[in-house]
Amino acid sequence: MTMLVEIHVKPPGDWRPVDRAKLYFPPHALIYASRIEDDGDVVKLFFDVSPNRMIHVENGRFEVLVASSEKMDGYTLRRWRYVEPVKIAIHR
DSSP states (O other): OEEEEEEOOOOOOOSOOOOOOOEEETTTTTHHHHHOEETTTEEEEEEEEEEEHHHHHHHHHHEEEEEEEOSSSEEEEEEEEEEEEEEEEEEE
């Protein structure tokens, strides 16, 4: 059973649109966003987090990365950037 975690971030203006996001739990665990909503200057990221990772979210031991993709000739260039969360909500 997973819990839905909603994280709001403010990516830099030149980092739009945000089309991928992930939570990084050092040193090696990643969770990719299940949904991304752009509400103007705030981007809402939704993650399905397992109970054994919830303690890291509750204690703030994670990092948020967002990506902006650019289509190139035959491939996609995806640039990742760390951002600080503005708001965190856990939907139980």
